[in-house]
Amino acid sequence: MxxxxxxxxxxxxxxxxxxxxxxxxxxxxxxxxxxxxxxxxxxxxxxxxxxxxxxxxxxxxxxxxxxxxxxxxxxxxxxxxxxxxxxxxxxxxxxxxxxxxxxxxxxxxxxxxxxxxxxxxxxxxxxxxxxxxxxxxxxxxxxxxxxxxxxxxxxxxxxxxxxxxxxxxxxxxDFTVDLIKNLGLLRQHTLLPRELNNSSLLSDFVDHLVALKAYPWSTGQCLRKVASRLCLSYSSAKHIFYYLIWWKMIRIDLANTLLLLTSPLPDFTVISLTESAPLSEKSL
Structure with a gap:
């Protein structure tokens, strides 16, 4: 134009x-x-x-x-x-x-x-x-x-x-390099496909993820294990993980923790799984 x-x-x-x-x-x-x-x-x-x-x-x-x-x-x-x-x-x-x-x-x-x-x-x-x-x-x-x-x-x-x-x-x-890198990544995962936008699935996902916090595995390894237990693809597990962080259903110190699949699973706190969940991609 x-x-x-x-x-x-x-x-x-x-x-x-x-x-x-x-x-x-x-x-x-x-x-x-x-x-x-x-x-x-x-x-x-x-x-x-x-x-x-x-x-x-x-x-x-x-x-x-x-x-x-x-x-x-x-x-x-x-x-x-x-x-x-x-x-x-x-x-x-x-x-x-x-x-x-x-x-x-x-x-x-x-x-x-x-x-x-x-x-x-x-x-x-x-x-x-x-x-x-x-x-x-x-x-x-x-x-x-x-x-x-x-x-x-x-x-x-x-x-x-x-x-x-x-x-x-x-x-x-006014903001860290890590924060902007993290937000740039998370912003690609602000909506879930209809088949993944299910409160029961998200709850089970978080429960499994919480259970893995005690183990010295990388974030990628943890997501693969959660994906296997929930019969999801690895890409779907990553998508859900980033989606939950963007919508603050799980909270991470994004300003000082760079999200890398090869790094240990970052410390996180579970906040909410349903209150702020947006519409799925296919319902827009």
Whole structure:
């Protein structure tokens, strides 16, 4: 799909009228899509787990943060590349702090600034709260080119502060490499085939797995033994294992324990087997 160009005020008005940067949940349309900014390096288009639509991410760090958000029990909506509109508000902030407001390259058109993530987060009392997150590598905040980056982040911070929305910066220091590797693996197993999505089967699976915790076998060996006892294929046993971890029916320290089939079975705690189980693949 061909990317869009922002070369005039008419372009911006057209994109606004076409619904870019508007909506919520599955109906939200990011202001910027991967194909609109091909020069921004590693990018990703990923089908959502929490939200049923394609997410447009412009860096590995944004992908990592999406994984963290989707794994959270509290994040109920994720809107990436969210526009700071109306521009007049952002431009007024820039003027008030003596910062040059950005323009589109090779034009005199003021840029529509964006926030990397706008999240809807469930609060302990059941209410929802909106939070804004800028995703930046640490080097972008401390390197030679950081001054301009920090100026634009200050515009962004004040824009959301004026609306009573909490804003913050997320860097690669906020999560471990192991956590992101684990979530990338587990995310492939968020749904079970109908024949495996059975509470009795899952309960038996966990019982057998718990019984094997005392033995010095690798995770792969343990899963093979469980598969044999339950007349499952090894691939089905792996799928169930990762599924149970993703949905927190069994809990593991994912931030500090890399899930490897060749490593010992990690320490885990059984939480629940049915309360949060989603629909099977074939029932969607």
């Amino acid at each position: 061909r990317g869009r160009r922002f070369a005039s005020e008419q372009d911006i008005e057209r994109h606004i009228s076409n619904g870019f940067g508007a909506g919520a949940g599955a109906s939200y349309v990011p202001w910027l899509r991967v194909q609109d900014v091909p020069s921004r390096g590693r990018s990703h288009k990923i089908q959502g787990v929490v939200v049923d639509r394609i997410h447009h991410l412009f860096s590995d760090l944004e992908r990592a943060y999406l994984l963290v958000c989707e794994f959270s029990e509290d994040v109920v909506d994720i809107r990436e590349q969210y526009p700071l509109l109306p521009r007049e508000s952002a431009k007024a902030i820039a003027n008030s702090i003596g910062v040059r407001y950005p323009k589109y390259p090779t034009t005199s058109v003021p840029l529509v600034m964006t926030t990397d993530f706008i999240l809807t987060v469930r609060q302990p009392n059941g209410d929802s709260k909106t939070v804004a997150k800028a995703i930046k590598y640490q080097v972008d905040l401390t390197g030679k080119e950081s001054l301009r980056t920090l100026e634009k982040l200050e515009i962004e911070r004040r824009f959301w502060l004026a609306q009573g929305i909490d804003w913050g910066i997320v860097t690669e220091k």
